[in-house]
Amino acid sequence: MKPSVATGTRWFVPGPGPDETLWSVVGRAAAFYDTHANALWAGLHGEELDTSGTPDHPSAAALQRVGRALGVSAASLRDHLLDTGPRWLNREARRAFCPACWMEDHAAGRPFGYRRTWARVFATRCTMHNQPLQYAHALEGADTDWVTALVLSHQSEGRAATRRPSGSDGELLDWIDGLARALDDVYFNASPWPSIWLLDRFTAEQRLLESCRGQPVGSDALSIDRVMVPPTLRRFVHTRCALVAAMKTPRWDDLQSLADPGARRAAIWLLGWQLLPDLPERYCPLWPPDP
Ligand SMILES: [Zn+2]
Structure with a gap:
């Protein structure tokens, strides 16, 4: 079933769920009509496509068309848009x-929605449930079969599947995710840079970006491939991921393209070890030096 290519198109899918991004809504609608999100977006706007923006940042006229397509007011969609800027992951x-x-979406009988709050570069934990964020293999709204299977498997395993580790490793995970929240606040919420932090804002940013690259030969820069992860944290901290090439000039876009929250968590842990004074030795993320 394909929707007609016209600005009067009506998508027969539910409007946005709690904090759901509009890309997620368009992705759901595209999956329903067995097409791609970009094709559905193009079909909705027709000849106005060039001036319509994107689902994250639509023009005012485009937002009206999305509202008509979903059968909701354009004003009700404004809270589902993203600000422009470096705070957000690339789509x-x-x-x-x-x-x-x-699991709440499933229990409420609504579609699985991708939340705006998960789309921040420094998002590593759910602000609603205080659960560590995990890595999905499905893009926003694009593979409901995969999400359904995942939710059912989580239900059958009970809460053990997502449980935060106990003891000192759980405290370490809390500390890393707390630092991620603090970094989001200082970089993007105008919070003051804490005076006890050992690096200035620019140096901290450079260290963070350098840590996402492979370890350059002969360099002192710390890469996340040097992070040693305790077994109970391997679900949450990932270091064997696709790193940015060591020779490339670091850019913020590298972090915005780092999809795995476990890899971003590793980078934040490594930065935290350099940023905070007087940390306990057990917070050290590095492999011991070779004898
Ligand atoms: Zn949650």
């Missing part, structure tokens, strides 16, 4: 999710 990198949020 292709929006893979972090909270299992508890999707």
Whole structure:
């Protein structure tokens, strides 16, 4: 079933769920009509496509058309847009999710929605459930079969599937995710840079970006491939991921393209070890030096 290519198109899918991005809504609608999100978006706007923007940042006229397509007011969609800027992951990198949020969607009988709050570069934990975010293999709204299977498997395993580790490893995970929240606040919420932090804002940013690259030969820069992860944290901290080439000039876009929240968590842990004074030795993320 294909919707007609016209600005009067009506998509027969539910409007946005709690904090759902509009890309997620368009992705759901595209899956329903067995097409791609970009094709559906293009079909909705027709000759106005060039001036319509994107589902994250639509023009005012485009937002009206989306509202008509969904049968809701354009004003009600404004809270589902993203600000422009470096706070947000690139769309292709929006893979972090909270299992508890999707289980709530499932229990409420609504579609699985990709939340705006998961789309921040420094998002590593759900603000609703305080659950560590995990890595999804499905893009926003694009593969409901995969999400359904995931939710059912989480239900059959009970809460053990997502449970935060106990003891000192759980405290370490809380500390890393707390630092991620603090970094989001200082970089994007105008919070003051804490005076006890050992690096200035620019140096911290450079260290963070350098850590996402492979370890350059002969360099002192710390890469996340040097992070040693305790077994109980391997579900949450990932270091064997596709790193940015060591020779490339670091850019913020590298972080915005880092889809795996476990890899971003590793980078934040490594930065935290350099940023905070007087940390306990057990917080050290590095392999011991070779004898
Ligand atoms: Zn959640």
